[in-house]
Amino acid sequence: KKIIVLASGNGSNFEALKNENINITHLICNKKNAYVIERAKKLKVPYTIISEKNKIIYNKKLFEKLKNLKFDLIVLAGYMKILPPEIVNYYKNKIVNIHPSLLPAFPGTHSIEKAYNYGVKYTGVTIHYVDEGMDTGKIIEQEIIKIDYTKNIDALETQIHIIEHKIYPKIIKKLLNI
Numbered sequence: 001k002k003i004i005v006l007a008s009g010n011g012s013n014f015e016a017l018k019n020e021n022i023n024i025t026h027l028i029c030n031k032k033n034a035y036v037i038e039r040a041k042k043l044k045v046p047y048t049i050i051s052e053k054n055k056i057i058y059n060k061k062l063f064e065k066l067k068n069l070k071f072d073l074i075v076l077a078g079y080m081k082i083l084p085p086e087i088v089n090y091y092k093n094k095i096v097n098i099h100p101s102l103l104p105a106f107p108g109t110h111s112i113e114k115a116y117n118y119g120v121k122y123t124g125v126t127i128h129y130v131d132e133g134m135d136t137g138k139i140i141e142q143e144i145i146k147i148d149y150t151k152n153i154d155a156l157e158t159q160i161h162i163i164e165h166k167i168y169p170k171i172i173k174k175l176l177n178i
């Protein structure tokens with residue numbers, strides 16, 4: 001089974017998936033200086049950078065690239081763009097995302113910080129299918145964390161990333177039946 005990963009930034013989830021022997025056949029990144037590119041080079045994963053400012057042209061290039069690749073699942077891992085309806089409809093139930101909060105609470109960016117600053121007692125990690133909304137697709141799995149406010153936000157971030165790196169490979173393997 002093959003997956004392709006879409007990422008924009010650091011790429012720690014990308015590396016965690018690769019380290020769990022998931023067959024990532026391609027990485028697509030929209031930021032040419034993203035650290036995930038260095039990880040792809042190191043791990044010998046073929047990659048494509050699409051750094052196009054115009055949204056319509058960007059989405060067209062992305063869709064063309066996707067159509068030229070063979071895969072069973074598209075995995076978003078820190079991909080900071082919304083996929084257009086034509087792509088999510090074409091790949092219905094074939095695109096998943098991981099989000100660092102208990103959705104539907106705190107969608108979008110800076111979710112860990114927003115949850116911590118709001119003062120919620122519990123937060124966590126959500127894995128969900130991707131639809132045309134922002135972090136709104138059907139939920140596949142969630143893991144809960146009780147926030148320890150005697151510790152700073154960095155400690156919470158670390159804890160969330162550890163959970164992400166553990167559950168994302170596990171759930172993807174389950175979805176792929178491997």
Ligand code: GRF
Nearest residue numbers: 010011012013078098099100
């Ligand atoms: C993760 O926290 C993920 O939940 C969110 O973006 C972050 C990506 O981190 N969608 P990384 O690039 O995988 O290190």
